[in-house]
Amino acid sequence: MAAAAARPSFCSLIAKPLLFPLLLLLFLSPSQLALSKVHLHKWDISYQFKSPDCMKKLAITVNGETPGPTIYAQQGDTVVVQVNNSLVTENTAIHWHGIRQIGTPWFDGTEGVTQCPILPGDTFVYRFTVDRPGTYLYHAHYGMQRSAGLYGLIQVAVPDGVAEPFAYDYDRSIVLNDWWHNSTQEQATGLTSIPIVWVGEPQSILINGRGSFNCSLSGPNQVCNATNPECSPFVLAVVPGKTYRLRIASFSSLSAFNFEIEGHNLTVVEADGHYAKPFVVENLTIYSGETYSVLFTADRDPGRNYWLAVNVVSRKPGTPVGTGILNYYSNHPRRLPPSSPPSGPPWNDTDYRFNQSKALRSHPAYVHPPPPAVDRSLLLLNTQNKVEGRVRWSINNVSFNMPHTPYLIALKKGLRHAFDQAPAPETYDYRSYDIYINQTNPNATISTSIYRLEFNSTVDVVLQNANMMNPNTSDTHPWHLHGHDFWVLGFGMGKFVPGTDEKEFNLVDPIMKNTVAVHQYGWTAIRFRADNPGAWAFHCHIESHFFMGMGVVFAEGVDRVGRLPTSIMGCGHS
Template sequence: MLLITCIFIFLITIPTAAIKRHYTWEVTYEYKSLDCYKKLAVAINGMTLGPTISAVQGDTIAVDVINNLLMENVAIHWHGIRQRGTPWSDGTDGVTQCAIMPGEKYTYTFEVDRVGTYMYHSHYGMQREGGLYGMINVSVPGVTEPFKYDADHGIILSDWYHHLAYDQSTALSSIPFQWIGEPQSLLINGKGNYNCSGLTPGICNSTNPQCSPSTLTNFWTCSIFFKNFITTHKHGSQRRLRIYVAIFNYLPNHFLQPPPTNPPIGPIWNDTNSQLNQSLTIKARKGFIITPPRKPDRIIVLPNAQNTINGYLRRSLNNVSHTLPTTPYLIALKQNMSDVFDPSPPPEDYNSTNFDIYTVANNTNAISSTSIYKLQFNSIVDIILQNANSMMRNVLGYGEGKFNLLRDVEKYNLVDPIMKNTVALHPYGWVTLRFQADNLGVWLFHCHIEAHFFLGMLVVFESNVEKVGDIPKINYGCGKNQSHGLAIVFINL
């Protein structure tokens, strides 16, 4: 699932001292009509989209997650939060924690140490497709905007499938393979508008107050007097609205012949030039520039592809389709469990001579593996992602075509690159990420298109796990670690 976050920082009342913010969330399944079509959705305290967490840089967030789903586990990932000193709160099932079983509670505790707009979402199976996601807004302590405004509006755009995550995962895991297709709707803050014509009102009702036609908010931006106007209209209301509009016509436009307003035709999906140029125009803002190290200690090249393994269609990075173990990596490494995952190192390069990005490769040598990349602590790592004929940290460079190590490194931006936690990998293109492995723990790195992640398009990095502090006992509840951390009590009768 592709989620795009539009950033509008919330700045209301800003305390200067960091505090601890405590939340209690109950996760349930509820019937929702988010786009007017009724289906089961995952809700937090009855809400889909989930509640927004608003905090100040330096605050500690504690979230008690109670899983009241009857037959399904839960894990919540705090996307973009670095989890320094709290890797067990990263919320990635099979990597940092055992998922929360039905009826159980798990407390995520972490510090929000960087200003920005982030998101949280489920990281269990394809559960995020069911609507378990929301926003995190972190503002600057003691700093106010240089101008005043009436309100801020945070926006999350997301796709929405009418088929349940169970249906989608079954289709993706079938022989023959069944692609899930395009989403039926696009939601804005958990609301959309599906065409209900031809469907019974009990299934799809365009007047349902849960979906967007019931309450339509129009944002009008007018340059006259630099004033913004917001108009809200509820369908079915008997109130008569009086709308006054002032229109100024400037020469040489004729008052009977207004200028055309037809929108321009956008580029097609594989027009890499337009996408590349857009990415290259984004630079780090002055005052927020973090100069990257000049040279890497290690380079890992990860071309992505579509493979068939034992008859099943899979997605892979460098011909390896990753499978998560039943025992989380963090627990297995901390407890020195040698038989949980494949100890052999995954490949770091590929045969670029025979790799054609413009054709579908016949990767008969692809494998499924649980192996991980072990990074030396504080080392500088370059990750080069190479895309082929597919739809779709410090970002040093974007490029078109096949990456060339000798030629394309000269294109890197080492002056003012941007810091990102999600990056677009354009069709037939490449992107280079550079980071310092200075965060203790085990970290998941994956495609954020939900179906691609489910099909194995991911890798796992580990750095200095032996230095990680004591892991909460509740994490020892799945796979081969169920016996660890359990107290055995003998009672004499």
């Protein structure tokens, strides 16, 4: 849990580049200090045998746990995480998802973009300010380590005396994930094999790190114990009549989830750290990388328990429903509800999900109007392709290749040979491209090229979905932008028509987010200000999709980036 350390005691633990701002802190007045707490966390990253769904397998853990500890802080606080890598032969890097890292672009934790990986035996100190209240994530951002278990929650509270635009009695968290029994090494090797070896649908859905695999399906050499306390169902205990804020986050590597509390409506009030115009749903669809706060009141028959149910949507489910128990005090917490878990909306009801996306607007009292003028518009076609016989994902027919010299270092030091200097493509041939068919030539190119954005310019990005390499299939892609929040201007079905569809953009009360879904055969339009000096990944949050090239990098104001800490260096070109 969060440990607030006395200032002098942790100075020795901070890397040299951090000493300067820390010393500045000493000159602040006592009242200023009270406003800006420092939370020091010491994390040891190691492999441990875990049984989150009753099946024993290796997981990458924080201090022996997966999910890792929740980081609690208050707006304006400083979070210091001292990461010791105790993996034997593997490096790591940890991304603070939703934290914009204003002034500290080097601590975004994205291997290949903002830092070199942390070597086994090394200790890396992340230090950043949490400048906005809300619900955020952290997770490994290296290879496919997130899906090995390195993930957790960041909760940033409003300042003392500041009210939120909704009321509740208790604050609880729901952390969702999907889980495979194959190792991430096996998954990654399969993805790069010719032909591709696809790991398939996840074995389990985890709620707060707990799932339930049917052990009768396990093999003779596997350890599966249905009575292992590690996989006992998550129980959300409630007091009848009370109202709960649930902070729901998804770390899924593949699946889109639908979350439902049997018999209880949910009022959506926050998304990715921004207050939403409240709207009521029977169940909430959540994509990987998103967070929501929902309110619900324990106002049903208190004589029984109810199901928490997480169903896979958008892909044909191959995974049993993930369940937990809503336990009305004073029923026994393990007493099963007398019903079947809710099955959620039909998995293939795209309209259902599309409508929830469109229902999400900014809270009227918290509208940040987007800049009306746009300096640059990118139209990014999302396709599945082949490159040298391997299945890849591409943006405008370019599949992203992570370089081994982090972009931030290469840009700051002017290492032009460290990545492809040709600009990444702004658009695709939207007039002739048919998004509904298999392309006759599936081949794409591979590149480390990036988008250089003018500092403080306003950028629109329209993400265009399309058919995959299989006939009549299109995936949902949750895109996540590092270093910024963006305005969600609109969603559409079919092909975006430049010059026409912009007219449908919501410039009145768009919600700001850091992750947004691109629906099957649809498009999603976002706008952001390139006002955060640094190099920032923008990618599909499905772990395998980014690994297979579904991402881009934006760079802006690199000349304004301060001196890079040496701790992020030590790999690639120099």
